[in-house]
Amino acid sequence: MKISLSSGKIITGSPDNSILESLKNEGVFLTSSCGSKGTCGKCKIVIRSGEINARSAIKLTHEELKKNYALACQSFPLGDISIEIPKESPLTLEGRIATGRSKDLQALLHSAGVKIEPLTERIVLHLPTPSLNDNISDLERLKRELVSKGLGCLRVPFRFLTGLAEKVRKNKWEITLSVIYSEDCNEITNIFPGDKKSKQYGIAIDIGTTTLVV
Ligand code: FES
Structure with a gap:
């Protein structure tokens, strides 16, 4: 069965696949912060013609329902349909992920099927305080x-x-290490006094032959 978009694009649909899923399979990504649970209300579409099986519409207002809005993650086509994607629904804007459309970046990436396995991590250590019986160097203590x-x-x-x-003395022998993992031996990339585990930010840049993606 066919799903016609107002842009003129026609994609393949199935009664077993949500419209969100069918769109994703064809490279049309909608914002889906709840991971297709029907609870975020971000994946709105408008049904222009055709029948759908709508499993849930709890995030839609009466006004939206009157205008034939549906949640793409909860809607399954029952035949050929045509839909419109409201301008607030696409996940990508001009080819870039519109991360500002989700308050929770991790949830957004999870909802797009991305498995997050960072190469770096922060580790908080509480080193034993030196004493007359435990008087090794700071480096030995850390190791x-x-x-x-x-x-x-x-x-x-x-x-x-x-x-x-x-650094080890500044916050009573509590320190945070930034660690980068590698196959042979991991490496410390920074050391901070105290617990700074929650403040790790990163940026990824893919320098391709024709495109630069940040
Ligand atoms: S993805 Fe959240 S309501 Fe559809």
Whole structure:
């Protein structure tokens, strides 16, 4: 069965696939922050003609229902249909993901089927306070803690050694390490005093032959 879009594009639909799914299969992405649960109300479409099986419409207002709005993730075509995609629904704007349309970036990426496996992580360590019976160097103390956490193979670049003494003492021997994982030996890329686990930001840039994607 066919799903005709107001843009003129025609895609293949099926009663077993939600309209959202069929659109995605053809490279038309709608915002779906709830992962197709029918609870975010972001994947709105307008049914111009044809019959659908709408499993839920709880996020639609009476006004929208009167105007034949439907939630694409909850709607299944029962025959050929034609639809319109309101301007607030597409996930991509001019080929770029409109991340501003979701308050929760992780939920948005999950809803697009993206598995998030970051190469870097922050680890918070509480180092034992030195004493007369435990008087090894700060670096040895750090390495000992890493070994006890199963992170023995972790390179500590020389540039961090000069500030290490101050950082470990600044917040009562609590420190946060930024770690980048690699196949042979992981590496520390930064050290902060205290617990800074929640403040890790990153940017990914794909430099292709014809396109630069950030
Ligand atoms: S994806 Fe959230 S309501 Fe359809």
